[in-house]
Amino acid sequence: MSEIAALLESSAAGRRLSYQDGVRLYREASLHDIGQAAHRRRSDLFPGPEVSYVIDTTINYTNVCNVHCSFCAFFRPEGHPEGYTMTHDDVLARVKWSVDQGATQIMIQGGVNPDLPLTYYVDLFERIAREFPDVDIHSLSTSEICGIAKRERMPIEDVLTTLRAAGLKSLPGAGAEILVERVRRRISARKIDNDRWLDVMRVAQRLGMPTTATMMFGSIETDEERIKHLDVLRELQDETGGFTAFIPWYYVPYKTPLKGKETTGLDYLRVIAISRLYLDNFAHIQSSWLTPGMKLGQLALLFGADDMGGTILEEKVVTLAGNTNSASRADLERTIRQAGYVPAVRDTYFQKRDYPLATPA
Numbered sequence: 632m633s634e635i636a637a638l639l640e641s642s643a644a645g646r647r648l649s650y651q652d653g654v655r656l657y658r659e660a661s662l663h664d665i666g667q668a669a670h671r672r673r674s675d676l677f678p679g680p681e682v683s684y685v686i687d688t689t690i691n692y693t694n695v696c697n698v699h700c701s702f703c704a705f706f707r708p709e710g711h712p713e714g715y716t717m718t719h720d721d722v723l724a725r726v727k728w729s730v731d732q733g734a735t736q737i738m739i740q741g742g743v744n745p746d747l748p749l750t751y752y753v754d755l756f757e758r759i760a761r762e763f764p765d766v767d768i769h770s771l772s773t774s775e776i777c778g779i780a781k782r783e784r785m786p787i788e789d790v791l792t793t794l795r796a797a798g799l800k801s802l803p804g805a806g807a808e809i810l811v812e813r814v815r816r817r818i819s820a821r822k823i824d825n826d827r828w829l830d831v832m833r834v835a836q837r838l839g840m841p842t843t844a845t846m847m848f849g850s851i852e853t854d855e856e857r858i859k860h861l862d863v864l865r866e867l868q869d870e871t872g873g874f875t876a877f878i879p880w881y882y883v884p885y886k887t888p889l890k891g892k893e894t895t896g897l898d899y900l901r902v903i904a905i906s907r908l909y910l911d912n913f914a915h916i917q918s919s920w921l922t923p924g925m926k927l928g929q930l931a932l933l934f935g936a937d938d939m940g941g942t943i944l945e946e947k948v949v950t951l952a953g954n955t956n957s958a959s960r961a962d963l964e965r966t967i968r969q970a971g972y973v974p975a976v977r978d979t980y981f982q983k984r985d986y987p988l989a990t991p992a
């Protein structure tokens with residue numbers, strides 16, 4: 632047996648990959664072999680017929696941002712005529728529209744807007760929690776949390792405790808990009824550094840707020856830096872166990888200052904597969920269909936992903952970067968069935984919801 636075949640075999644059986652072996656596997660295994668090993672691992676962890684998805688929406692409540700990442704086409708700097716911030720009534724109207732379509736997860740996420748005080752978020756979350764008690768507020772990136780803490784001169788823990796009391800239940804893993812300083816300095820020099828991202832996650836998880844983790848790949852990072860990113864996440868998960876899922880998605884370059892080329896479908900599938908094998912302490916790997924589209928998102932289900940993500944009823948950040956993909960509940964369910972699985976609606980915490988499917992079996 633070759634060394635690569637031996638690594639595939641042991642990681643498919645659930646044994647931990649070292650960083651060096653992770654890099655080797657990522658680079659040297661054939662796509663078919665790494666996909667097969669990842670699918671085997673996923674099937675051992677989730678032997679049932681179901682693939683889950685969540686009915687969710689993303690409300691981009693402000694595009695004003697003082698961080699100015701070069702890969703971002705969504706933000707407008709402070710004072711820009713196209714800058715906007717939604718009123719609470721605007722956000723609540725969008726929440727209502729989404730809930731009317733079955734949404735149980737609301738992601739409120741936007742720029743790091745220095746004009747918005749903590750009370751903007753507290754009042755907003757309290758209203759949502761009061762008017763829509765059945766939805767999970769899964770909102771705010773680590774950068775937004777740090778922006779609020781800076782503006783209010785408060786420790787992260789106090790900000791999170793206050794927001795949690797107002798109704799914030801969990802945090803998305805946004806803003807991670809690649810947790811390697813060289814990359815962050817090049818693509819988001821004004822963003823919080825790696826340690827700060829990890830600190831926010833650590834504190835949130837300690838306070839009892841589950842979080843997801845993400846990776847935006849395909850900008851300027853190397854293969855080693857992709858695996859380093861996974862390694863950093865795996866280490867924190869060893870410490871806290873607080874991540875519910877990992878969501879790798881790729882950079883959409885078309886309308887951003889950074890520009891560049893869109894990554895390939897083969898690269899996307901390889902990242903999904905190595906994520907499943909390397910992140911041996913993460914239960915769920917999501918197919919991030921929003922950037923690669925439904926067809927590649929479907930293939931991800933055979934390369935290690937066990938979850939189809941969400942409906943993302945409304946979203947602007949990757950759309951403004953040139954992304955054109957969208958999907959209805961029926962599309963997601965059809966895609967899951969075509970891959971040989973049974974669709975199931977879940978909540979934010981990956982618990983199955985007793986909720987009717989949009990399409991007949």
Ligand code: SF4
Pocket residue numbers: 696697698699700703704705706741742743774819822
């Ligand atoms: S990615 Fe987020 S933090 Fe960076 S510029 Fe865009 S909105 Fe601001």
